[in-house]
Amino acid sequence: MKTIDRREFLTLAGLGGVVLVGGACFGRAAAAADADADEFYFVQLSDPHWGFEGPAQNPDATGTLQKAIAAVNALKEPPDFIVFTGDLTHTTEDGKVRRKRMDEVRAIIGELKVKDVRFMPGEHDASLDHGKAFGEFFGRTHYTFDHKGVHFITLDNVSDPTAAIGGDQLAWLAADIERQSADARIVVFTHRPLFDLYPQWDWATADGAKAIEILQRRENVTVFYGHIHQEHHHVTGHIEHHAARGLMFALPAPGSQLKRTPVAWDPAQPYKGLGFREVEAEARPVKYGITELPVVPA
C-alpha cells in the first residue's frame, strides 16, 4: 500500500500551492525510516510590518499577524521551528516608538505554540540604528545554527543603510562555508534578495554577488528570503532563491509597473497575497518542498 507523506496530503487536500525544489522526485513514501530521521519541516513567516498604517492596503493592520499566528498554531503537525525573515516592524524615526513596536510584536509572536523561533531584521527594523533596537529585543542579526543535518546561516543585509552585507560579515560567511563539507546541506535566511532581482525598486543587496560567490563553493545551498512581499523563485548557478509572501501588504510583481506601489486591498478577496509557507526539508535527495498557505484558511 502506498502511504502519503505530509506534503502529499496537503497537496491532495488543496490546502496550499506546492513548489518542489532541489530534487527531481516527488514524495518520500518509499523512503527508508533512517532517511526520515533527517527530514523535518519549518515555517517561514515574513514582513509583518507591525506598526504599519494604511487602510487602503490592509484595513486589518492590527489583526493580520495574530491571524497568521493562529493559523500556524492550528497546523496539524507542529513545525520543528519557525523563522521570521525580517521587517517585524514598520520603520519609524522615533527610537521609543521603534522599541514599543518591537515589544508589541514580540509579545504577539510569543503566542506561537512552537517556541523555537528564529529572527533576523529587515531594513525597517534595523537600517536607521544599525540594528541596535533589534538586537535588544531579538538578539544577533547574523548567526548560524544546525538542525537535523542542515546547516542554517542567517545573513544580515539590512543593518547597513546602504543594503550591504559588508566585508566583515562576508569574511565570517566565507570562514563558515569553509568549515562545511562539500555536500553539506546549507540553508540561508536573509531579508533582501542576494541577487539583483529588480534594482530599480531596491530589490537587491549591494554586495550580494560576493555572498553568492562564496555560497557557490558548496553543492547544496538554498536561500529563503522576504522583503518583496510575494512568492518568487529564482536560480543563480546551482543556488535556489525563494521569496515569501508578507503579512501586511502585497507588492506588485517585479517590473510590472513603473513604481513599487503596494497592491490595494481587495474587499472581495481579503488577505489576498498575504500568507506564510511551510518548508519540508528532505535529505536524500536534498530538496525542499514549499507549501504556501494563506493567513486565513479558505
Added chain:
Amino acid sequence: MSAQRRAFLGAIAATAIGAALSVRSQPAERVIPVRAYKFSYDPDAIVVKLNEPVILELTSSDVPMGFNAPDFAVRATIIPGQTSRVRLVPNKTGTFVFHCDVFCGDGHEDMDGTIEVVP
C-alpha cells in the same frame, strides 16, 4: 633640423591645435542640479534628450541619501554639505525610475523620481 623633421613637427603641432580647437568647440555638457531631501528630489522628474550626456549635480539638504538609476548604471551617495557629480548617458528612450538607496527615514521607500529620455 632637417626639413623633413620640421615638417613632421609642424604636422604634430597642427594636429594638436586642431584637437584643442575641437575640444573647445564641443558644447559643454548640460548640468542638472538635483537636491535630495526627506523624502523627495527636486526635481523629481528629469527630462533629457537621447544620447545627450548630462551631468547630475547632487546635493542633500538634511541626511545622507542615495541616487540610483540602475537602467543607466548611475549611482552616488549624497552627503550633506558636499556635491556629488555623476554623468548620465541617456542611451535609450522611455521613462525610468531612480530612487534613494540609502535608507534615510520614515518615507524612504517613497523617495524616487523619473528620468524621461526623449528622442
